[in-house]
Amino acid sequence: MPKQKLLMIGNGMAGVRxxxxxxxxxxxxxxxxxxGDEPHPNYNRIMLSNILQNKMTPSEIILNDETWYxxxxxxxxxxxxxILIDRHTNTVTTTKRNISYDKLxxxxxxxxxxxxxxxxDLEGVLGFRTIADTEKMIETSKKYERATxxxxxxxxxxxxxxxxxxxxxxxxxxxxxxxxxxQLDAKAGELxxxxxxxxxxxxxxxKATAKIIGKSRVTGLAFKDGTQIETDLVVMAIGIKPExxxxxxxxxxxxxxxxxxxFLNTADPDIFAVGECAEHNGIAYGLVAPLYExxxxxxxxxxxxxxxxxxxxxxxxxxxxxxxxLFSAGDIKETADIKGVTIFNSIENKYKKIFMRDEKLVxxxxxxxxxxxxxxYNLLKKEExxxxxxxxxxxxxxxxxENVSVAEMPDDESVCGCNGVTKxxxxxxxxxxGLTTIGEVTAHTKAGGSxxxxxxxxxxxxxxxxxxxxxxxxxxxxxxxxDLTRDQLIIQIRAKQLQTAKEVRHVLAFRNxxxxxxxxxxxxxxxxxxxxxxxxxxxxxxxxxxxxHANIQNDGTYSVIPRMYAGQTDPQQLIKIAxxxxxxxxxxxxxxxxxxxxxxxxxxxxxxxxxxxLDMRSGFAYGKTLRTVKSCVGSKFCRFGTQxxxxxxxxxxxxxxxxxxxxxxxxxxxxxxxSCVESGVKDYGIICVENxxxxxxxxxxxxxxxxxxxxxxxxxxxxVLDICSAFVQYYRETGVYMERTAPWLERMGxxxxxxxxxxxxxxxxxxxxxxxxxxxxxxxxxxxxxxxxKQKLYHVERV
Amino acid sequence: MEKKYIxxxxxxxxxxxxxxxxxxxTIALFRLTDDSVKAIxxxxxxxxxxxxxxxxxxxxxxxxxxxxxxxxETGVVAAPDEGxxxxxxxxxxxxxxxxxTAL
Ligand SMILES: Cc1cc2nc3c(=O)[nH]c(=O)nc-3n(C[C@H](O)[C@H](O)[C@H](O)COP(=O)(O)OP(=O)(O)OC[C@H]3O[C@@H](n4cnc5c(N)ncnc54)[C@H](O)[C@@H]3O)c2cc1C
Ligand code: SF4
Ligand code: FES
Numbered sequence: 001m002p003k004q005k006l007l008m009i010g011n012g013m014a015g016v017r018x019x020x021x022x023x024x025x026x027x028x029x030x031x032x033x034x035x036g037d038e039p040h041p042n043y044n045r046i047m048l049s050n051i052l053q054n055k056m057t058p059s060e061i062i063l064n065d066e067t068w069y070x071x072x073x074x075x076x077x078x079x080x081x082x083i084l085i086d087r088h089t090n091t092v093t094t095t096k097r098n099i100s101y102d103k104l105x106x107x108x109x110x111x112x113x114x115x116x117x118x119x120x121d122l123e124g125v126l127g128f129r130t131i132a133d134t135e136k137m138i139e140t141s142k143k144y145e146r147a148t149x150x151x152x153x154x155x156x157x158x159x160x161x162x163x164x165x166x167x168x169x170x171x172x173x174x175x176x177x178x179x180x181x182x183q184l185d186a187k188a189g190e191l192x193x194x195x196x197x198x199x200x201x202x203x204x205x206x207k208a209t210a211k212i213i214g215k216s217r218v219t220g221l222a223f224k225d226g227t228q229i230e231t232d233l234v235v236m237a238i239g240i241k242p243e244x245x246x247x248x249x250x251x252x253x254x255x256x257x258x259x260x261x262x263f264l265n266t267a268d269p270d271i272f273a274v275g276e277c278a279e280h281n282g283i284a285y286g287l288v289a290p291l292y293e294x295x296x297x298x299x300x301x302x303x304x305x306x307x308x309x310x311x312x313x314x315x316x317x318x319x320x321x322x323x324x325x326l327f328s329a330g331d332i333k334e335t336a337d338i339k340g341v342t343i344f345n346s347i348e349n350k351y352k353k354i355f356m357r358d359e360k361l362v363x364x365x366x367x368x369x370x371x372x373x374x375x376x377y378n379l380l381k382k383e384e385x386x387x388x389x390x391x392x393x394x395x396x397x398x399x400x401x402e403n404v405s406v407a408e409m410p411d412d413e414s415v416c417g418c419n420g421v422t423k424x425x426x427x428x429x430x431x432x433x434g435l436t437t438i439g440e441v442t443a444h445t446k447a448g449g450s451x452x453x454x455x456x457x458x459x460x461x462x463x464x465x466x467x468x469x470x471x472x473x474x475x476x477x478x479x480x481x482x483d484l485t486r487d488q489l490i491i492q493i494r495a496k497q498l499q500t501a502k503e504v505r506h507v508l509a510f511r512n513x514x515x516x517x518x519x520x521x522x523x524x525x526x527x528x529x530x531x532x533x534x535x536x537x538x539x540x541x542x543x544x545x546x547x548x549h550a551n552i553q554n555d556g557t558y559s560v561i562p563r564m565y566a567g568q569t570d571p572q573q574l575i576k577i578a579x580x581x582x583x584x585x586x587x588x589x590x591x592x593x594x595x596x597x598x599x600x601x602x603x604x605x606x607x608x609x610x611x612x613x614l615d616m617r618s619g620f621a622y623g624k625t626l627r628t629v630k631s632c633v634g635s636k637f638c639r640f641g642t643q644x645x646x647x648x649x650x651x652x653x654x655x656x657x658x659x660x661x662x663x664x665x666x667x668x669x670x671x672x673x674x675s676c677v678e679s680g681v682k683d684y685g686i687i688c689v690e691n692x693x694x695x696x697x698x699x700x701x702x703x704x705x706x707x708x709x710x711x712x713x714x715x716x717x718x719x720v721l722d723i724c725s726a727f728v729q730y731y732r733e734t735g736v737y738m739e740r741t742a743p744w745l746e747r748m749g750x751x752x753x754x755x756x757x758x759x760x761x762x763x764x765x766x767x768x769x770x771x772x773x774x775x776x777x778x779x780x781x782x783x784x785x786x787x788x789x790k791q792k793l794y795h796v797e798r799v
Numbered sequence: 800m801e802k803k804y805i806x807x808x809x810x811x812x813x814x815x816x817x818x819x820x821x822x823x824x825t826i827a828l829f830r831l832t833d834d835s836v837k838a839i840x841x842x843x844x845x846x847x848x849x850x851x852x853x854x855x856x857x858x859x860x861x862x863x864x865x866x867x868x869x870x871x872e873t874g875v876v877a878a879p880d881e882g883x884x885x886x887x888x889x890x891x892x893x894x895x896x897x898x899x900t901a902l
Contacts, residue, residue: 015885269802357857380858514814514832517868519855540814544863547815553864604818792810796818799805 003031006302007092007101009082009246011036013045013450014275014291015107016064021299030103032074035094039082040131041065046288046418046451048134053163056495058131059762061451085250087268099548103302104267106258107272108243113148114236119212127409128159137235141166144232148172148221150209152179154319156237157192161321162588163235171202171229173209183328185319187342187349188351188367195324198300202701204229242277242284257284262309264298274298281312288418288450290315316417318370318453322497327373330363330380331355333339338362359385368716374457378413380745399505399546406460417782418450420770423461424771430465438488439461452491458775459488471754478737479518481510486736493530501527501538502771513757517540522737525624528660529732532773539793547701548793549780550607554602558607560599562616563657566631566649566669567595577791579704580613592621594628595677607794611781618781620657624738627666629653634671634688641671643688657722658777659728662735662744666701667724680708683741684724689713695752697727706742709750712758722767726757802897803892808836809854809894816851825886827851828896829871836889837871838894843887844882865889 006022008015011034016461016691019032034043040062047061069076077094084093091100112127114120121469124140126133137159141147145168147161152174163170172179176190179196193203207227212234213220228515241259245759252266253259257279257384264280275291276284278693285291290313301305316329332355334340340363342353348368354779355363360383364376379386409415429435429444438458448455463483477483482505484492489508498504501523505515515523520541527535539547563572577597581589587601596619603609613617621627629652634645647668659665668682679685681701685708687694692715699708711727714720730753735744745753756762784790805819811830818841819826827850833836843853848864850864855861858871867883868877876882890900 507833516856516864520854520856540812540855543854548852552852553865554846556847556852624848771900793812793815795818797806798820799803 003029004102005100006030006103006105007030007099008032008105008107009092010105010107010109010243010275010277011038011042011076011078012107012109012275013042013063013288014109015105015296016042016079016296017292018105018107018274018298019074020064020146021295022302024300025305027072032072033101034069034074035077035080035082035092035099037079038132039079040128041069041076041078042625043131044450046131046320048128048131049158049162051134051421052133052137052159052564052777053165053320053322054162054786055248057762057765058135059756059759063470074348074592082246085246085271087250087271090270102270104249104271105298106271106277107275108246108277110276110284112236113239113241115209115238117209117211119214119218120236122214122218123216124213124214124232124784125212126234127236129240137163137233137239138166138786140233144207144499145169146171146231147233147235148229148231149235149237151237151239152203152205153239154180154183154317155235156235157196157201157324158239158320159235161196161199163233164200168233170200171204171231172196172355173207173223175206179203179205180317180319180326180328181330183365184326184367185332185340185353185365187344188328188353188365188759191349191367192319192324193763194324196321201325234552240276240286242279244277246724247273247277255279255284262297262311263301263307264294265301270299272302283312285313285315287317289313289420292419299694314381315375316364318451319375320451320453322495325366325368325370327364327366327370327377329373329377330361331357332363332365332611356386363385365674374414374417374454375409377417378410380412406457406464415461416445416447416454419446421445421447426458427465430462435464436466454487456492465756474487476518478522479516481512481516481519482506482508482730484508486522486526490526490530493526498525499531499535503526503540508597517543522547525660525662525737527771533775536738546605546624548604548620549622549784550602550604551622555601557601558606559621560602560614561592561596561619561621562614563619563653564596564616565653566629568646568650569731576614576616580610583613584610589697592628595630596621596628604794608781608784608791608794611615617657617779625658625660625665626653626656627664629667629669629785630682631669632671634669638671639676639686642690643671645669645671645686645688648686648688648693648720649723652724656724656728658730658774661728661732662737663740665728665741681705682708684727686720691715694722698741698750700740701740702740704742709745711754713764722763723757725770726763726766727753729766729773730757730772732773733766777798801900803900805838805889806896807894808826808834808891808896811821811836811896813898816853818849819853824838825849825851826898827853827860828889829855829860836891837869837900838887838898839869839874840885840887842884843867843869845880845882850884859898863895864874 042064042065044061050056081095082092091098146164147168147170149156150173152172160170160172178186180193182602208224210224213223218234222228244254244258247258248254258273259279260273264274274294294310296308319326338355338357340353340355344351350368353365361380367727409423413423415423434440438455441458448458524538524541545551584606586599590598592598629649631645631649634639636646665683667684668677668679668688670677670679679687681699685696694713695711696708699709700706806863813830814836817828819828825841826838829837842850843862848862850860852863853860859868867880874884890897
C-alpha cells in the first residue's frame with residue numbers, strides 16, 4: 001500500500017515539532033512534504049532576540065538543518081508560499097506548483113500586527129517576527145541612530161534591548177500605565193522600567209500613536225495628544241495576528257485563529273491546524289509551550305495512538321533581557337476572591353507577589369530573582385490546596401532562594417517549561433542513556449532547546465545525578481575555583497552581561513574570589529573576546545610573558561624577539577641588533593624556530609631600553625597570539641616557486657599581528673608543494689600551487705604533532721586572507737583557553753568548521769567581528785615606551 | 800628593630816609584584832586587593848623562579864615558572880609541592896612602605 005501523503009503548510013516551530021513527534025512515533029507512516037515561505041530551514045524564532053542582542057548568530061539558531069529533512073525523507077520547499085487550498089480535490093496550490101494531500105496540517109503561525117494608521121507602509125517601519133526582520137533592524141542600525149519601538153510588552157522590550165545593543169538611541173512607546181501590563185502588576189512593571197532606564201532605554205508612557213510621519217522613509221511619529229517625536233526606525237510590537245487567510249478562503253471556520261477541536265482537527269476531517277494559527281476553546285496561544293503540547297496530541301492522533309485530547313494550557317512568561325529577571329504566571333489581577341501577598345526587598349530589588357484563591361496558588365509575579373519560578377509554577381499547575389505551613393514556606397523561601405536545590409526538587413517538577421520536560425524525564429534520560437552534558441540532554445529530551453533559560457538547572461541536575469561521575473564524565477569546571485565549563489561561562493557572561501572578571505567570579509559564585517593562575521588569564525581572554533571594545537584588559541591577570549611582553553627564561557631573564565615580517569630583515573636592522581647585543585652583553589643571539597632573530601638572557605630592567613634602541617616592533621614570540629608567519633622565498637627567487645609566498649606571508653603577518661587567540665597560532669606559506677616551511681604542521685598553512693593556494697588548517701608541531709587538513713583551494717591572495725579572518729575568529733569565539741587548533745578542530749569537527757568558514761555570509765560576519773576586535777590595537781613595545789606608568793612594571797628598586 | 804623605607808604604596812599596582820634589592824637580597828613586594836602589603840624572598844624554593852612576576856590571588860602567589868603556589872603570609876608552599884620562602888614584615892605609614900628588620 002502506498003504511504004499516505006501528509007502535507008504541512010508552514011515550516012516553523014510548532015509545525016516542525018509536530019512532524020518530529022510523528023517521526024518519533026511512526027517514521028514510516030507518512031510521505032511528508034513541507035512548504036515554507038521563509039528561505040530558511042526551521043529555526044528557533046525565540047532566539048531572534050538573542051541575535052539582535054549580539055548573543056547568538058543566525059546559524060546557531062537553526063533547529064533542523066537541511067540534512068535533517070533529507071535524512072527523514074521529508075520533501076522541503078522553502079521560499080514558497082501556499083496560496084490556495086482546494087478541499088474538493090485535496091490539493092494545495094503554491095507559488096510554484098500543485099501538491100495533493102491525504103492529510104493537511106496548517107502551521108502558518110502568525111504575523112506581526114501592524115497598526116492600521118497612516119504611514120504604516122513607509123520604509124523603516126517593521127515588525128519583529130523573522131530572520132529577515134532582524135537582519136533589517138541590524139542593517140538599519142548601521143546607517144541610522146534613532147529607533148522607536150511601539151509596544152512595551154515582551155517582544156517590544158526585547159527588540160528595544162537589542163536595538164540598544166546595536167548602538168541605537170531607543171524609545172519605547174507604551175499605551176498602558178506600566179510595562180508588560182498583562183503579565184506584571186504595577187509594582188513589578190515600575191521596577192522593570194527603572195532597570196531598563198538604567199540600561200539607557202527611554203520611555204513614553206500612556207501614549208497612543210496616531211500617525212507615522214515621512215515621505216518615503218519614516219522620519220517621525222505623531223501621537224493622539226498632539227505631540228511628536230523624530231525617529232529613523234519604527235518597530236511595531238503591539239501584538240500578533242494569526243495567519244488564517246488560507247483557511248478563510250477554504251471556508252473553514254475561523255475566529256481569531258483557525259478553529260480546532262481537542263484533536264486539532266478543523267471542520268474538515270482531513271485538515272488540522274497547530275501552533276499560533278490555531279484557536280482552541282477560544283484561545284490562540286502565543287508561546288511555544290502550549291504549541292508543543294498541541295503537537296504531541298496531533299502526532300498521537302495522526303499515528304492512531306489513543307490520546308485524551310488537548311485541554312488547553314497554563315502559561316508562564318520570562319523576559320530575555322539581561323539584568324531584568326522576571327517571571328510571571330497565571331492570574332495576576334486582584335479581585336474580590338483573588339488576594340495577593342507581596343514581599344519586597346528594596347535593597348536587592350527583589351520583588352515577589354503571589355496570588356491566592358480559595359487556598360490555592362493561582363498567580364505569581366517575580367522580579368529580580370526568578371529562581372523560584374519553576375517551583376511556584378508547578379504548585380500553580382497542580383492546583384493543590386496549600387496548608388498554612390506551605391503558605392509560610394512559600395513566602396519565606398524568598399531571599400534564601402538562591403540555592404534552590406535540585407536534590408529537593410520533586411520528580412514531576414517542570415524544568416523546561418517551553419518543552420514540558422520534568423526533572424524526572426531528565427534524570428531518566430541521564431541514567432538510561434548515559435548522558436553527561438547539557439547538549440546531550442537537550443538532544444535527547446529537548447529540554448533547554450527553546451528559550452534556553454533552564455540550562456543552568458539542567459547542569460545542576462546532571463551534576464546531582466551523576467555525582468562523582470559528573471566530574472570525570474562531563475567537561476569539568478575550568479579550574480578549581482568553579483564547576484562551570486568554558487561554554488557555561490561564556491553563555492553566562494553573555495546572558496548576564498558580565499563586564500569584568502571580578503563580576504564573573506562574584507555573580508557565578510567562584511569558590512575563590514580572586515581566582516587562580518588558571519582561571520585569571522582565561523577569564524581575561526574570554527572577556528576580551530566577548531567585549532572587544534569595552535573590556536579593560538587586566539595586566540595583573542596576564543601571565544608574566546604577556547604582561548611584560550617578553551618571554552621569561554629559566555633564570556628569570558627574558559628574551560627579545562623583534563618582528564621580521566615573513567622572516568625578512570635588512571642591513572640597518574641587523575646593524576642595530578648587533579649594536580644592542582654588544583652594548584647590553586646579550587649572552588645569546590640565535591635564530592628561532594620561526595625564522596626570527598632572538599636576543600636571549602636580557603634583564604627585565606633593560607627591556608624597554610633595548611626596545612627603544614632596536615626601534616622594531618614586538619614579534620609576539622611570548623603570547624597566545626599569532627607568533628610568526630614562516631615563509632619561503634617562493635617565486636621571487638626559487639626556481640620551483642609558483643606564487644609570491646613572501647608577499648603573502650608578509651600580508652598575513654601584517655593583518656593578524658595583534659590578534660589574541662586561545663593559544664599560540666602559527667602560520668606558514670610555502671611557494672610550492674615541496675613545502676620548505678612545513679606548512680603541513682601549521683595552524684594555518686598555505687601551499688602555493690600553479691592555479692592558486694591550498695589552505696591547510698589545524699596542524700600543530702608541538703607536544704603532539706598533528707598534520708594539518710586541507711580546507712580548500714582558492715584562486716586569490718584576498719581569499720586566503722578572508723578565510724584566515726573567518727578561521728581565526730571562529731577559533732577565538734569557540735576555542736577553550738589554552739586549546740590549540742588541532743584539538744579544537746577535532747572537537748568541533750572538520751566538516752562543521754568548513755561549513756561555517758566557507759559560507760559566504762558567515763565568513764563575512766566573522767571577518768567583520770574580527771576587524772572590529774582588532775581596531776585600534778597597536779605595538780605593545782611602543783605603548784610601553786610612550787607610557788611612564790607602564791614602564792614602572794620593569795623597575796627594580798634598590799634600597 | 801629597624802625600619803627601612805622601600806617604596807610608596809601609590810607606586811605599586813595591586814596584584815602586580817615589584818622587585819626590591821636590599822643589601823644584595825632580592826625581595827618581592829606585593830600590594831593586595833585590600834591595600835595591605837606583603838613582602839617575601841624573591842626566589843621560588845623550586846628552581847629560583849622570580850616570585851615578583853607571579854600571579855597573585857588572595858594571599859597567595861603562583862610562581863611564574865612552574866606554578867608553585869606560595870603563601871604570602873607564611874611563605875609556605877601549598878601541597879602537594881613542598882618548600883618555604885622567607886617572609887618580611889612591613890608597615891605602611893603615610894603611604895610609605897617600610898620593611899621591618901631585626902637588627
Ligand atoms: C522575537 C521573538 C521572541 C519570542 N520569544 C519567545 C519566548 O521567549 N518564549 C516563547 O515561548 N515564545 C516566544 N516567541 C514566540 C514563538 O516564537 C512562537 O510562539 C512560535 O514560533 C510559533 O510557532 P508556529 O509554528 O506556530 O509559527 P512560526 O514559528 O511563525 O511558523 C510559521 C511559519 O509558517 C510560514 N507561513 C505562513 N503562511 C505561509 C504560507 N501561506 N505558505 C508557506 N509558509 C507560510 C511562516 O513564514 C513561518 O515560517 C517569540 C517570538 C519572537 C518573534
Ligand atoms: S616551498 Fe617550493 S617554492 Fe618554496 S622554497 Fe621550497 S621549493 Fe622553493
Ligand atoms: S621555580 Fe617556582 S615553580 Fe618552579
